[in-house]
Amino acid sequence: MNRTTNLGRLVLIFCITIFFTSISKVSFALPDDGPVKLAVVNSYDAGISAKHFSNTVAAIRAAIAPRRLEVHFYDQDDFLKDAAEKKFDLSIASSGLTAMMKASSGGISLLTAINKWTPDPNRANAGVIITHKDRTDINNLADLKGKKVGVSSTKAFAGFLAIMGEIETEGLNPNKLFGSVTTTHKPMTDLVKRVLNKEIEVAFIASCILENMERKNFEGDLSSIKVVNEKFDNNFYCRHSTHLYPGWMFSIQPTLDSPTLRAITISLLQLPVDKDEGAYWTVANDYDQMNLLLEKSQVRYLEDRTLGWLLHYYQ
Numbered sequence: 001m002n003r004t005t006n007l008g009r010l011v012l013i014f015c016i017t018i019f020f021t022s023i024s025k026v027s028f029a030l031p032d033d034g035p036v037k038l039a040v041v042n043s044y045d046a047g048i049s050a051k052h053f054s055n056t057v058a059a060i061r062a063a064i065a066p067r068r069l070e071v072h073f074y075d076q077d078d079f080l081k082d083a084a085e086k087k088f089d090l091s092i093a094s095s096g097l098t099a100m101m102k103a104s105s106g107g108i109s110l111l112t113a114i115n116k117w118t119p120d121p122n123r124a125n126a127g128v129i130i131t132h133k134d135r136t137d138i139n140n141l142a143d144l145k146g147k148k149v150g151v152s153s154t155k156a157f158a159g160f161l162a163i164m165g166e167i168e169t170e171g172l173n174p175n176k177l178f179g180s181v182t183t184t185h186k187p188m189t190d191l192v193k194r195v196l197n198k199e200i201e202v203a204f205i206a207s208c209i210l211e212n213m214e215r216k217n218f219e220g221d222l223s224s225i226k227v228v229n230e231k232f233d234n235n236f237y238c239r240h241s242t243h244l245y246p247g248w249m250f251s252i253q254p255t256l257d258s259p260t261l262r263a264i265t266i267s268l269l270q271l272p273v274d275k276d277e278g279a280y281w282t283v284a285n286d287y288d289q290m291n292l293l294l295e296k297s298q299v300r301y302l303e304d305r306t307l308g309w310l311l312h313y314y315q
Contacts, residue, residue, distance in 0.1 A: 035068040036060070036260065037088040041097060042073040043152065043159065045187035048212050049073065052113075052279070053092060055271055056250070060090070063267035064260055075185045076153035080104065089256045090264070094125055094206070095246035095290055096157025102251070111250040111268055116278030117208060117237040122286040124247030126207040126240035127162035129228040130195055138202065141170050141229050146179040150191050150200040154181070158206035158245070159188055165293045166229065166242040189213055196220045202228070208238040245293070246284040 038060065040049055061069045072088065076097055082088060083105040093101065098109050118124035131138045138147065144167070151160050167174040182200065184190060191203035192213060214222055229241040236244055250268065252261055268281045 033067075035070045036064050036090065036256065037070045037072060039079060039082065039088040039091040039093075040071060040073050041076060041079050041091075041093040043076075043094070043156070043188050043206050044209060044212060045189045046073050048189070048216060051216075052212075052277075055274060055279075056092070056268065056281070059267040059271050060264050063263040067260070076155040077185065080155060083107065083253070086253060086255050089253050091251045091253070092248060093251070094157040095249050095284070095287070096161055096294060097155065098249045098251050099287075099290065099294055100155065100157075105253060107251050107253045109249045109251045110265060110283075111281040112246055112284040113248045113250070113279060114282055115274070115280075117211065118247055119278075120235050120244075121247050121282050121284035123233070123236060123244035124284075125158050125162075125245045126231075126236070126238075127158045127160070127166065127242040128205045128207055128209065128239060129163055129202060129241040130192065130205060130210075130225050131202050131228055132195055132198055133224050133226040134198075135201065135226065138226075138228060141167050141172060143228070144202060145177055147201045149178045149181045150184060150194055150203045151181060152184055152186060152188050152191060152205075154183060156188075156204075156206070158242075159204050161293060161297050162242045162245060163204045165296060168296065189218075192222075192225065193220060196222075196224055207236075207240040211238050243289060243293075245290045246287060249284070250281060 038057070040053060042049060044052070057069065057071060074082065079091070079093060079097065080101055083091070083101040086105065091098070091101065091107070092113075095109075095112070098107075101107060102109065112121040112124070114121050114124055129141075129144070137143060154160050164174040167177060188203075188205040188209050191200070191205055192209065194200045195203050210222060210225060227239045227241060231240055231242070233240075233244060252264075271280060273280045
C-alpha cells in the first residue's frame, strides 16, 4: 500500500513539474513576429562602428533568436526622424543624441559603453575642434571667428553641440562666430580627410575619432592634424576640446516587447570585457552637464529669432 502511495505521489510530482515547466516556457518564450531593428549612428564610419559593436550585435542576435536582427546605420538627422516615426526598436548613439531621440520617440536609455580609453561612463565623450597644423593663425576659440567650418550635422552632440557650448562658455557668441558652417551628413572620418586635404579650414568631430582612425591604420598623415583648445584629463585618453559628457548609449523603443527587452539587457550585461579595447556595457548616472548643455542649445537656437517667428514656432 505504501509503495503504491509513494509511486502515486512521484507520478503527481512529475506531472506538476512538467505542467509548470510548460507554462514557464510559454510565458517567457520570445515572440516571433518579425525582425528586431537596431539603429547605429554612423559617426565613425561603418567599418569602425561595426568593429566597435560586433560583440554587441552578436549578443543581441543570439538573445532574440529565432527572430532576425536588422542593423541599419544612420546619420544624425535621419536617426532622429526615424526614431520619431518608430522605424527601429533599438539604438546605439551618443548620449546627447539619445536624449534628443527620447524626447520625440518615448524611448529609454539603458546602458552606456566604455573602454580602456574612456573608462568613466559619465565622462566618456567630448567634442574635438581640428584644423591643419599649417594653420598657425588658428590656435584658440577666438581664432575661429570668420572661419569656414565643416560638421557632419548640426544635430551631432559631441561633433557640434558640445563645441558650441564650449565656445559660449568662453564668452563668445557661437551663432555669429563662424564665416560659414557646411553640413556633410557623412561620417566624421570624412571631415578629418577634408582638413588634411585643406578643403575646409576647421572641422568639428567627436572624441576618439582620430585615435580610431590611427588604430585602423589610416593612410593619411594624422600628425598633420592640430587640435584647437585642447584639454587634458587623467581619466580620459582621447584628444578633446570640450567638457566631458556621458558615453555612447544603448536605448530601447516602446515598440519592443518586455520579454525580448529582458533577454537583450541580460545578454549585454553578461558580455565579457573585450580583450582588445577593454570595452563593455555599464550604466551612467550623471547627466547634469549634458542636460544643461541641451537646454542652453535650445535657448541659443531661439535667441536671435524675431518675435513673430517665436509666436509662430510656439503656436
